[in-house]
Amino acid sequence: MIRRRPWLTLLLLLVIVLIALAWPNRAHLAAFPDIIGAYTAKEYCSCRYVSGNPAAYCEGYVAQYVPIGSLLDDTAGKRVTASGLGRTHSAAWLGARQGCQLLPND
Structure with missing residues (x-):
């Protein structure tokens, strides 16, 4: 089979290696989508309301390789909501x- 279909054999071997690497880390991989939205909401809130930076600067500060779906900044309530990879998280400024x-998810 290896001589007749070398690319198929290589692809099958690659899939097996990826599964072998992913299986022990499945709990960490499952938590990854939550990290994107939570990090963005918390860091944007801290940049904007704790440090007092302008909104445009803070949007660049929290930019990542994995894009976020939406970023809502409620300036009146000093609350930030960020969505990424299907998960939504909020952070609020509590005081000086x-x-x-981070606020608990509903």
Whole structure:
């Protein structure tokens, strides 16, 4: 089979190696989508309301290789909501001493 179909054999071997690497880390891989939205909401909130930077600067500050779906900045309530990879997270400014904190998901 290897002589007749070398590319198919190589592809099959690659798939087996990827599965062998992913299986022990499946819990970490399942948590990854939550990290994108939570990181963006928390860091944008801290950049904007704790450090007092302008919105355009903070959008560039939290930019990542994995794009986010939406970023909503409620300036009146000092609350930020970010969506990425199908998950949505919010962070709110609590005060000068507490800074920003992630809010529990509903």
